[in-house]
Amino acid sequence: MVETATPPVPAHVPADRVVDFDLFFAPGMDEDYFAAWKRLQGGPALVWTTANHGHWIPTSGALVRELWADNVRLSNKVLAVTPGLGEAMDFIPLQQDGKDHHDTRAAIMRGLASRYVMALEPKVVEVARELIAGIAPKGRCEFMGEFAEVLPLHIFLTLIGVPVEDRARLRPLGAQLTRPDGSMTVEQLRDAADDYLAPYIAERMANPGDDLFSRILSEKVGDRPWTVDEAKRMCRNLLFGGLDTVVAMVGMCALHLARHPQDHQLLRERPELAPQAADELMRRYPTVGVSRNAVCDIEVDGVTIREGDIVYLPSVLHNLDPLCFDDPEKVDFARGLNPVRNTTLGAGAHRCVGAGLARMEVIAFLREWTNAMPPARIDPAGKVTMRGGNVGACTNLPLVWDC
Numbered sequence: 001m002v003e004t005a006t007p008p009v010p011a012h013v014p015a016d017r018v019v020d021f022d023l024f025f026a027p028g029m030d031e032d033y034f035a036a037w038k039r040l041q042g043g044p045a046l047v048w049t050t051a052n053h054g055h056w057i058p059t060s061g062a063l064v065r066e067l068w069a070d071n072v073r074l075s076n077k078v079l080a081v082t083p084g085l086g087e088a089m090d091f092i093p094l095q096q097d098g099k100d101h102h103d104t105r106a107a108i109m110r111g112l113a114s115r116y117v118m119a120l121e122p123k124v125v126e127v128a129r130e131l132i133a134g135i136a137p138k139g140r141c142e143f144m145g146e147f148a149e150v151l152p153l154h155i156f157l158t159l160i161g162v163p164v165e166d167r168a169r170l171r172p173l174g175a176q177l178t179r180p181d182g183s184m185t186v187e188q189l190r191d192a193a194d195d196y197l198a199p200y201i202a203e204r205m206a207n208p209g210d211d212l213f214s215r216i217l218s219e220k221v222g223d224r225p226w227t228v229d230e231a232k233r234m235c236r237n238l239l240f241g242g243l244d245t246v247v248a249m250v251g252m253c254a255l256h257l258a259r260h261p262q263d264h265q266l267l268r269e270r271p272e273l274a275p276q277a278a279d280e281l282m283r284r285y286p287t288v289g290v291s292r293n294a295v296c297d298i299e300v301d302g303v304t305i306r307e308g309d310i311v312y313l314p315s316v317l318h319n320l321d322p323l324c325f326d327d328p329e330k331v332d333f334a335r336g337l338n339p340v341r342n343t344t345l346g347a348g349a350h351r352c353v354g355a356g357l358a359r360m361e362v363i364a365f366l367r368e369w370t371n372a373m374p375p376a377r378i379d380p381a382g383k384v385t386m387r388g389g390n391v392g393a394c395t396n397l398p399l400v401w402d403c
Helices: 033-038 061-068 085-089 098-111 114-119 121-138 143-148 151-160 164-178 186-206 212-218 228-241 245-259 261-269 271-284 315-319 333-337 355-372
Strands: 046-049 055-058 140-142 289-294 298-300 303-305 310-314 385-387 393-396 398-400
Touching: 033 315, 055 061, 061 310, 061 315, 085 186, 085 228, 098 212, 098 228, 114 121, 114 355, 121 140, 121 143, 121 151, 121 355, 140 143, 143 151, 143 245, 143 393, 151 164, 151 212, 151 228, 151 245, 151 355, 164 186, 164 228, 186 212, 186 228, 212 228, 245 261, 245 271, 245 355, 245 393, 261 271, 261 355, 271 333, 271 355, 310 315
Parallel strands: 055 310
Antiparallel strands: 046 055, 140 398, 289 310, 298 303, 385 393
């Protein structure tokens, strides 16, 4: 559950660095996630918020990027500002550091090799076409529930070899991790995921198949096999990682196309632009943030991040910083030809292990949606709503189009 009580400001935090900014419920975030975050820009490069037990937020894009890539002075152990979540989840590889992280991540990356990702593309296309065929004749849809929350989860559950019908059971768990509402404790959330995964992990370790979990668990961790506890923590990490991020990305892409029908038409006429369009749209609409804890004192922007302090790193403040990207709020597909490194999928040693899969899914979505659908627009009778959190997202995206 997200705590809202205001704690005392630590003595080492200067008064001029203190703000009241709740990454879950900042003012205006339910209408425009990006505008809510950008209100922090233009002041000090590093601020301390009193929300969620207190933590640092870098507001400078360059500093966000620098600290995100720093795996020496900052650790991933904390996982999130949600109290107790890191201790409960104990994810592999996300919450590991040093050699432990290197060894487990290497095994996971071998299981997620590009040849396996690309082999899934026909399935992504098939599911996208089925969904489009179901909604196109209606002339309207609530995109998040009818498409965005279906396609990526269907693909991920296929990848790990579990029934796609379990999507309805698993999707709420992903939302609880990134946008907790207090209806579950962090321990209940962890246990719900573990109870679901337990029989699959046992089967994969005893009789490996050709699914993602089997491939990873067949790889060595350094020079030894996975332990049962490590397998549980790794599968737990990948399950949660696959339940929310791409859903948010696809939703933001559809929102952009509805607001900019000329881009929809351009991709219909030139589908070969889809890869660079995906790169640019993911840069423009980043919704992921990560929490890190300082393992030593760090001097930054004239202040000291003390050992043990939590630092929250929002990709939105890097990707939409005009000092890091020219005219950052403008979508320019030509920018994707030579993309400047953005932070949508992370940076440094902890860059998202599923980055290749996420990008492939967004590219396939853009091609199929713009090819088969007439340009959609926001339903004037409805309302676009968003939510903040460790992964921000549209929660309601009502679309209409001419059949």
